[in-house]
């Protein structure tokens with residue numbers, strides 16, 4: 001189905017292009033090609049075994065970074081289509097947004113950032129860009145995936161000023177306070193809608209959260225009460241799903257309506273106008289933002305800081321910090337492929353080690369740690 005794109009949507013034919021020039025993708029357009037390259041890359045497959053909140057071996061029912069990315073992309077596409085924006089570009093950004101995440105979720109990223117504090121730090125957004133620009137080794141004529149400017153600008157959601165200065169064109173917007181195109185703005189809010197809701201779902205399922213507590217948050221209470229009234233006595237599992245889908249629906253509906261109004265009021269006529277708008281035109285209404293923030297705060301205190309999540313985070317920090325230290329002390333402990341990379345790239349040793357660790361899945365990192373520290377384990 002060909003849909004009419006709004007004038008301020010990203011258009012494949014007027015893309016700012018790729019770093020390495022390529023012939024046209026034939027049957028697909030440029031953003032479809034970007035999305036397909038993301039799906040076929042190895043970092044994307046590894047997302048299946050990377051923690052969102054729960055470590056993969058804690059249960060088969062919980063979200064992983066792969067299922068999270070798919071949910072983000074589903075929400076993003078719905079919003080893009082409703083706003084007549086480019087769905088393929090939105091999908092490409094959503095699917096790629098977490099490619100640079102370390103194993104073990106945020107505790108892994110914090111630990112690696114600390115290890116790298118003397119060597120330029122570690123930011124997962126920047127790492128996602130590094131994965132698609134440099135680290136993937138798939139194509140004969142260029143490193144990375146050689147994605148379009150628009151997809152790359154969307155992947156780089158945040159960036160410190162220091163790092164922005166080294167990124168040339170792509171980093172400039174952080175220094176000059178400019179926005180991305182609207183498709184990337186969608187991916188950003190879709191990420192937040194997805195994780196708030198699936199963390200509530202997983203939190204309730206795991207017993208880390210309970211209904212009484214969550215009921216103190218307005219958005220949860222509204223929809224919980226509505227479901228309870230419509231279907232009294234509905235089994236817990238189905239009540240939870242009804243509630244979650246209603247919350248996602250309410251957030252997405254609000255996002256579309258509020259963004260549409262903001263876009264119209266701004267009078268923008270092109271993607272470049274959207275970049276210059278000074279603030280993100282794709283946003284929840286103030287009222288919904290407050291409700292979403294209330295839930296986010298609740299989750300931070302009652303889920304992410306729960307002692308069971310913290311215990312895993314503690315183990316994760318230990319694993320990452322120890323691996324980094326061991327490889328820094330003796331690079332001959334690195335697998336041969338990584339040693340070769342170290343020589344071939346002529347790059348700083350800490351960065352190569354950080355790339356190696358960031359690329360690991362949870363279980364690979366645990367195994368690698370055991371191989372290096374447990375004398376009873378095989379070393380390879």
Ligand code: MG
Nearest residue numbers: 068097098191
């Ligand atoms: Mg995410």
